[in-house]
Amino acid sequence: MPNTKRDEVTDLIVTLLGTTPPGGVPVAKRGFLFDMSAASVPAITVFPENDDLELRGDGKGAPDITKHRVAIRVEVRAKSDTTHSADQNAELMLNWIEKTLNGRIPTDRTGPFHIMHIDSIEWDYEQMEHGYVLVKNKLIVELQNKYNDPNAWT
Amino acid sequence: MIDASGGEPVTIGAQTINGLVDVVDEEILVAQGFAGLVGKSVLVRVKTGAFSSLADGVTVTVRGTPYKARSIQQEGDGALTQVLCALD
Numbered sequence: 398m399p400n401t402k403r404d405e406v407t408d409l410i411v412t413l414l415g416t417t418p419p420g421g422v423p424v425a426k427r428g429f430l431f432d433m434s435a436a437s438v439p440a441i442t443v444f445p446e447n448d449d450l451e452l453r454g455d456g457k458g459a460p461d462i463t464k465h466r467v468a469i470r471v472e473v474r475a476k477s478d479t480t481h482s483a484d485q486n487a488e489l490m491l492n493w494i495e496k497t498l499n500g501r502i503p504t505d506r507t508g509p510f511h512i513m514h515i516d517s518i519e520w521d522y523e524q525m526e527h528g529y530v531l532v533k534n535k536l537i538v539e540l541q542n543k544y545n546d547p548n549a550w551t
Numbered sequence: 552m553i554d555a556s557g558g559e560p561v562t563i564g565a566q567t568i569n570g571l572v573d574v575v576d577e578e579i580l581v582a583q584g585f586a587g588l589v590g591k592s593v594l595v596r597v598k599t600g601a602f603s604s605l606a607d608g609v610t611v612t613v614r615g616t617p618y619k620a621r622s623i624q625q626e627g628d629g630a631l632t633q634v635l636c637a638l639d
Contacts, residue, residue: 434588434589435588435589435590435591437588438588472582474580474588477639478639479638479639521580521582523579523580523590524621524622524635524637525577525579525590525591525592525637526590526591526592526593526618526636526637526638527590527637527638527639528637528639529579529580529588529590530580531580531582531587533582
């Protein structure tokens with residue numbers, strides 16, 4: 398059975414970010430870090446965070462369409478070195494993420510409901526032997542599928 | 552303990568005095584319930600007032616490695632001061 402369009406779009410984001418990233422930008426991974434050691438930084442991870450649903454139809458019987466507003470989290474982890482702070486080292490990855498994803502149409506479909514954009518960016522810091530930062534990009538993707546068939550576009 | 556076998560040399564400025572050194576792995580930057588990272592913290596406890604030049608950003612040499620002093624805090628009854636040591 399095919400997965401949902403939401404899943405396809407999440408995979409597509411990983412693929413886009415992993416396609417010839419500039420030097421110093423790691424290949425993005427779906428899900429979380431399996432290797433939690435400091436050696437795994439810098440890292441980019443991608444996973445769905447939230448999906449707001451809206452049902453649409455003519456008001457008679459079952460709806461025709463499920464409209465999704467999917468929030469996908471693109472996380473960046475970086476650490477400081479002798480010349481740059483952790484947040485400075487994260488900026489190269491943030492530049493790549495914004496350039497690659499903002500305004501991108503996630504499928505061969507066109508239209509205003511199918512363009513993704515970064516909605517917010519948040520930084521968390523931790524000072525240890527090195528300085529560390531976690532940057533949380535909230536990426537919004539709006540898409541719609543047939544009611545009761547999350548793998549069929551409308 | 553700090554002056555006996557539990558202590559080890561800590562150098563700040565021109566002074567070398569025994570302190571207590573802890574090197575601890577901690578999970579940090581956990582988000583959405585997902586695993587975060589394991590970072591290392593180097594914590595040095597010295598007698599309060601023992602080092603005349605102890606201040607944020609000064610070099611603290613422990614086990615042959617020069618660190619920068621960050622987050623200097625007195626502990627408990629104030630007899631000891633804890634220093635978080637950072638490489639950068």
